[in-house]
Amino acid sequence: MSVWQDKYIVVNSKSRPSFKLLGVRKLVIHYTANNGGTAMNHFNYFNNYRSLPRAASAHIFVDRTQALCIVPLNEVAYHANDKPSLIPALRATASYYKGGNANLTSIGVEMCMERNGTFHPDTISRTEDVFVELCRRYRLDPLTDIVRHYDITRKNCPAPWVSNPQAFTNFKNRVYAKLKGTVPPSSLPSTTSSSSDPILRKGSRSDAVKSLQSYLNKFGYNLNVDGAFGPLTQNAVKDFQRKNDLVVDGIVGEKTWSKLKSASPAQQSSKFPLPSVILKYGYHGSEVRQLQEALNEAGFSCGRADGVFGKKTLTALKSFQRSASLVVDGIYGNKTRQALHSKVNT
Ligand SMILES: [Zn+2]
Structure with a gap:
């Protein structure tokens, strides 16, 4: 038996526009924010499109007893269109769908909530199985290719994993373990943990900013190493984030630090830079x-x-x-x- 059951809602402009998906670059996790609502309740809600207040949907809904795929996986679902995507690789437009949001390049999975506003352990476990199957099918990496709705538009979704990012990290690690039969290397204790790197933003002034500027200069940015995080440093950070598929917010947190330390400057200045995403027939960009x-x-x-x-x-x-x-x-x-x-x- 498949992890999910296909039970498609009717084609309609509010929840299933029948737009062709350009490809699957990332998988997006959501929560329904609807305590006690089951996967079947959500099928009915989105199938009854005339009463929908606005365009919305997702591909798969998971509750404690089943997973339902309500929009075919090669079609667009309206799950991450509240803003243009902050993750550059997901930004896409088509003649039939403008706006640069992530809906053309991703699959959305919604976790249903219990009456008390928590996720049932069976819901979480079934959602892991859904992501294992999706990662296998689209050759995606659970550690880098599963993202929260929050990571794309800063929407507070799934709220329990925005307030507790470690729970989301643990989830991805479990998907990885189920997929590969081994724990991810990054979940093991590391002696080179980057958690000691301070978060830096415009206005910061410290030796850590000097270190940041030196790292950026390796990528060709030509900054004064003066320890003052001004507009030039901020522009360099944003440009670096854009080129490295990070959220472009100009703030240097754990992910940007880790990319600065691990990315190869040689590759950045290559005559023919090559993207580090998976590309296949049908992709644009x-x-x-x-x-x-x-x-x-x-x-x-x-x-x-x-x-x-x-x-x-x-x-x-x-x-x-x-x-x-x-x-x-x-x-x-x-x-x-x-x-x-x-x-x-x-
Ligand atoms: Zn969401």
């Missing part, structure tokens, strides 16, 4: 354009680098994979990125 430019440079012609992963790009990518003795699956991931990088940038 600047990352696809970078891939096309690199493939063209390597002699595997995609035609004009137009940012659309179509048949020509697929053929070029497969030829490259064949030439590099990689698995010829037409999907751009880590191994293809490394091979292409060493071909065009070294």
